[in-house]
Amino acid sequence: MTALQSARLVKLVNRVYHNVEYYRKKMQQVGLEPGDIKGIEDITKLPFTTKNDLRDNYPFGLFAVPKTEIVRVHASSGTTGKATVVGYTRRDIEVWQECVARTISMADLGKDDIIQIAYGYGLFTGGLGAHYGAENLGATVVPMSTGNTKKLVTMMVDFGVTGIMCTPSYLLHIAEVIDEMGQMDNIKLKAAICGAEPWTEKMRLQIEEKLHIRAHDIYGLSEVMGPGVACDCKYHKGLHIAEDHFLPEIVDADTLEPVADGVTGELVFSTLTKEGIPLIRYRTKDLTSITHETCECGRTTARLSRFKGRSDDMLIIRGVNVFPSQIEAALLELGETTPHYLMIVDRVNNLDSLEVQVEVEERFFSDEIKELEKLTKKIATAIQHAIGLAVKVKLVAPKTIERSMGKSVHVIDNRKFD
Amino acid sequence: MFVKQLTVFLENKVGSLQEITDILRENNINVFSISLADTSEYGLLRMIVSNPELGREQLCNAGISARLTDVIAVRLENRVGTLAELFNVIAGADIGIEYMYAMATSKTGAMILKTNNQEKTIAALQAARIHILDENTMYHLQ
Missing domain, CATH: 3.30.2130.10 (VC0802-like)
Structure with missing residues (x-):
């Protein structure tokens, strides 16, 4: 594996040095030539890449192939108004399908299975990523997307669906609907592959117990590829990384120095085979640890432990990445409130909810309730446009939102992840 | 021919009315009429008072959203x-x-x-x- 990774890394560095001005400049700044990278032992010589670098080169600045080679783009939330855009060549899509297909095999599902994809389809990588992977494996794919849970349950029963791919919180919601519809004894579900948001071992066991299935944890992020970067097998002893395509590192989030196996730090990926938008040492900001011990299942790939949070302030709400700075940018752009806000994230009936409290200053409020209601609606729409999630907006009196001396407190997350 | 109404934004919580009437009393402002429009989340207090300008100023100084309306x-x-x-x-x-x-x-x-x-x-x-x-x-x- 190391030899393969080294060979691919050398090729990758050559590719980005010659095709992407951004990387060439960055390497030149630290006096690096492509020839200085002879194998994965040299990886630490290379500079890191962050989400901000993607934003600064919006939309296609980091693409390493002519646009004619790009067959698809996906996008996720940026830290401010601009989205993070990624492009895939035909070959990238093939690799992605294969990685997702591997995760589905890890969940012991195959071509004889009927799999519902209940991630959102669209710019979000979840829906199409899972879809292509399941199709690639030869399974029968039911592209449900999200939204109509009763219909999903009806088809789950009628079609004899055996596998499902969705966010874990949505699956718990689905389980409740199955219960409500009195269909728990009629489902044929064997396994679920869940991801796109943080969840706990407790929640995984809860899903398994409720639905009498195996629940697997799939990991991925659009910048690196999408779902399928890593997934756990039936022993649930960590997530197997597709490390022939994605070279993992764990670094100390502050010093950025590599840490030993078993030590928690920030996960960093280099996309060894990616053509469209290859990334060198991309900081995922996800905190986890790594092990290289052989798994009970026999797989020798490196494994990630359960994720322990983020090294930045990004929130994942209903599978959608949300940065508090996006809310602030939307409020400032609207210009009809103060930019003081508080996000309250909660999980009610297994579904995430987001309330945004906004201070009403003298110059913005009205003596008429209907005007205030209009304002509330306007703010909600602006935030929804910015983050792609429906929010509840609550107007509060001025100066009631806490301001701390340093970074103000913008988020109260009442969800329990432990 | 208009008169000034003092309009105040109120959060739905215990004590928010008291805070306002205390400030008006301290400034010797008489309240002739008061009306509270409430929603599930906040209220709008509308008042006719003996010195609306002073009332608005003092409430705003205390960090309360208040404005005058014709x-x-x-x-x-x-x-x-x-x-x-x-x-x-x-x-x-x-x-x-x-x-x-x-x-x-x-x-x-x-x-x-x-x-x-x-x-x-x-x-x-x-x-x-x-x-x-x-x-x-x-x-x-x-």
């Missing part, structure tokens, strides 16, 4: 039919009422109105010889 104060005699006369005039002029509330001191009864066309309302009321209270009278009511 409203119409219509004097009402204490007899049957005065409200009917008032609303006949307003509806007859095709004017919609945004909100209204009553005011009564020991000597004067009045209706405070905000409509969707304030200038037209004044003209219609004047034409119908309905008594509108002006600011000078209003803030010195007994």
Whole structure:
């Protein structure tokens, strides 16, 4: 594996040095030539890449192939108004399908299975990523997307669906609907592959117990590829990384120095085979640890432990990445409130909810309730446009939102992840 | 012909009204009329007071959202039919009422109105010889 990774890394560095001005400049700044990278032992010589670098080169600045080679783009939330855009060549899509297909095999599902994809389809990588992977494996794919849970349950029963791919919180919601519809004894579900948001071992066991299935944890992020970067097998002893395509590192989030196996730090990926938008040492900001011990299942790939949070302030709400700075940018752009806000994230009936409290200053409020209601609606729409999630907006009196001396407190997350 | 209404944004929580009335008392401001419009999340307090400018200033200094709004104060005699006369005039002029509330001191009864066309309302009321209270009278009511 190391030899393969080294060979691919050398090729990758050559590719980005010659095709992407951004990387060439960055390497030149630290006096690096492509020839200085002879194998994965040299990886630490290379500079890191962050989400901000993607934003600064919006939309296609980091693409390493002519646009004619790009067959698809996906996008996720940026830290401010601009989205993070990624492009895939035909070959990238093939690799992605294969990685997702591997995760589905890890969940012991195959071509004889009927799999519902209940991630959102669209710019979000979840829906199409899972879809292509399941199709690639030869399974029968039911592209449900999200939204109509009763219909999903009806088809789950009628079609004899055996596998499902969705966010874990949505699956718990689905389980409740199955219960409500009195269909728990009629489902044929064997396994679920869940991801796109943080969840706990407790929640995984809860899903398994409720639905009498195996629940697997799939990991991925659009910048690196999408779902399928890593997934756990039936022993649930960590997530197997597709490390022939994605070279993992764990670094100390502050010093950025590599840490030993078993030590928690920030996960960093280099996309060894990616053509469209290859990334060198991309900081995922996800905190986890790594092990290289052989798994009970026999797989020798490196494994990630359960994720322990983020090294930045990004929130994942209903599978959608949300940065508090996006809310602030939307409020400032609207210009009809103060930019003081508080996000309250909660999980009610297994579904995430987001309330945004906004201070009403003298110059913005009205003596008429209907005007205030209009304002509330306007703010909600602006935030929804910015983050792609429906929010509840609550107007509060001025100066009631806490301001701390340093970074103000913008988020109260009442969800329990432990 | 308008009078100033002191409008205050209120969060739904215990003590928010008290905070406001304390400030008004400390500044020797008399409240002639008060109306609270409530929603599930917040309220709007609308008041006719003896010194609206000072009231607004002092409330804002205390970090409370307060502003002045022009409203119409219509004097009402204490007899049957005065409200009917008032609303006949307003509806007859095709004017919609945004909100209204009553005011009564020991000597004067009045209706405070905000409509969707304030200038037209004044003209219609004047034409119908309905008594509108002006600011000078209003803030010195007994």
